[in-house]
Amino acid sequence: MGCALSGSGITLGKSISEAKRCPSLDGGLELKAESGEEKIAAQPFPLLEPQKELIQESWKILHDDIARVGIIVFIRLFETHPECKDVFFLFRDIDDLQQLKMSKDLQSHGLRVMSFIEKSVARLDQEDKLEQLAFELGRSHCRYNAPPKYYEYVGTQFIGAVQPILKEKWTPEVEKAWETLFKYVTDTMKRGFYEEEKKSKVNQALYSRKAGAAQNSI
Ligand code: HEM
Numbered sequence: 001m002g003c004a005l006s007g008s009g010i011t012l013g014k015s016i017s018e019a020k021r022c023p024s025l026d027g028g029l030e031l032k033a034e035s036g037e038e039k040i041a042a043q044p045f046p047l048l049e050p051q052k053e054l055i056q057e058s059w060k061i062l063h064d065d066i067a068r069v070g071i072i073v074f075i076r077l078f079e080t081h082p083e084c085k086d087v088f089f090l091f092r093d094i095d096d097l098q099q100l101k102m103s104k105d106l107q108s109h110g111l112r113v114m115s116f117i118e119k120s121v122a123r124l125d126q127e128d129k130l131e132q133l134a135f136e137l138g139r140s141h142c143r144y145n146a147p148p149k150y151y152e153y154v155g156t157q158f159i160g161a162v163q164p165i166l167k168e169k170w171t172p173e174v175e176k177a178w179e180t181l182f183k184y185v186t187d188t189m190k191r192g193f194y195e196e197e198k199k200s201k202v203n204q205a206l207y208s209r210k211a212g213a214a215q216n217s218i
Contacts, residue, residue, distance in 0.1 A: 037194055037197075038190065040191050040194075042131075045130075045184065047124065047180055047181060047184070050173075051173075052125070052177075055124065055177050055181060056121060057169075058162070058170075058178075059117075059121045061165070061166055061169060062165060066114040066118070067107060069114060069158070069161045070107070070109070071106060071110045073157040073158050074106055074109065074113075074157075075100065077150075077157050078097060078100070081150060084150050084153075087144065090109070091103070091106065113154070116133075119133060120133065120185060131188055134185045134192065135191060135195075138188065138189030138194075139192040139193065139196040141189060141193055142192070148186075148190040148194075151189055152182065154182070154186070155183070155186060158182065159175060159178055162178075163175075
């Protein structure tokens with residue numbers, strides 16, 4: 001207690017040490033959580049060993065197609081949720097999705113996202129590292145102003161895009177394993193997002209208070 005944020009209804013991540021730290025503010029500033037904030041508790045790593053193996057095996061097959069999958073995922077995201085496109089400086093002014101499909105920027109963005117998934121798959125046995133990776137990604141998405149409510153759609157589109165590539169290797173068990181991984185990653189990203197959002201509010205509040213004090217002393 002004694003923290004200006006205690007009682008704000010914000011659930012902090014449990015195993016990320018930075019998320020546990022409570023910013024100490026002399027004088028106690030009142031900060032409220034964003035209205036859209038969900039309470040997401042840190043969860044134990046949810047994947048069982050056989051599920052990890054299913055993901056690793058299917059990734060080996062998908063690996064050669066990741067550039068294509070990355071593009072499909074984002075084109076479908078923009079088709080189903082056009083408001084997501086506005087978050088991207090590079091894409092917001094391109095209305096024609098066929099033109100966007102050909103864009104080198106979309107290709108390289110899709111590849112960056114796929115390479116994050118590749119890193120996640122490589123860290124299925126290093127849970128702390130995977131958690132840290134997804135948490136930091138959530139923090140950077142706060143700086144990109146990318147709202148958490150859309151993160152899970154990326155998983156949905158990924159699953160839709162890889163299903164036809166895996167053909168008969170796609171089973172309900174494989175689907176469940178990927179869904180579980182995406183749920184874990186996106187929940188962890190959301191915690192990172194809210195942590196970063198809270199930090200920036202604390203900084204803004206401190207800045208305003210200092211600016212006010214400086215004004216009063218003139
Ligand atoms: C599972 C969900 C998602 C994953 C894994 C993901 C992953 C990534 C990765 C790896 C990057 C590269 C930069 C970095 O590492 O910080 C990135 C950048 C970015 N993402 Fe996401 N992302 C997701 C969802 C979203 C959604 C839903 C939006 C928009 C509503 C979004 C908006 C952005 C923006 C604006 C950037 C910066 C682009 C730039 O560099 O110009 N992301 N994302």
